[in-house]
Amino acid sequence: MVIFTDSVDLELETKCENALNLVAESRKRFGKLCVEYDQKMLLMENKLLNLQVETVSNYRFKPKNTIPNIDEDCTKDLDDLFVEISEKEQRLQDVMRKLKNTHEVIMQLDADVIGKKLRAPLNADTMLAQAKASKLLKP
Structure with a gap:
C-alpha cells in the first residue's frame, strides 16, 4: 500500500x-x-x-468684446484729464497747507496776551473801566 x-x-x-x-x-x-x-x-x-x-x-479665436481703437483724440483727452487731476490735487495740497498755517496762527493768538487784549471789545465804557482798574491797582 x-x-x-x-x-x-x-x-x-x-x-x-x-x-x-x-x-x-x-x-x-x-x-x-x-x-x-x-x-x-x-x-x-x-x-x-x-x-x-x-x-x-x-x-482662430474671436474675442467676445472687440478692443476699441484708441486714436489721438482719446489719448489727448486722457492727457488733459490727468493734467486737470494733478492741478486739482496741487490746489488741494495748497489749501491744506494754508489751513494748517492758519490753525497755527490761531493757536499762537490764543496763547498771546496782546491777542487777548485785541479781542476785547473797543468802546469808550470798556476803555474807561480798564483805565480806572489800572489806576486803582497802582499805588
Missing part, C-alpha cells in the same frame, strides 16, 4: 506541477499582451493629444 500512496503522490505532484506550469505560461503570455496593449494605448493617446493640440493651435 505504501507504493500505491507514493504513486498517487507522484501523480498528484506531476499534475500540480503541470498546472503551475500552465499558470506561469499563461501569466507570461498575458503579461506580454498587457504590456503590448499598454504601449499601443499610450501611442494612440499621444496621437490623439497631438491631433487635439494641432487642431486647437490652428483655430
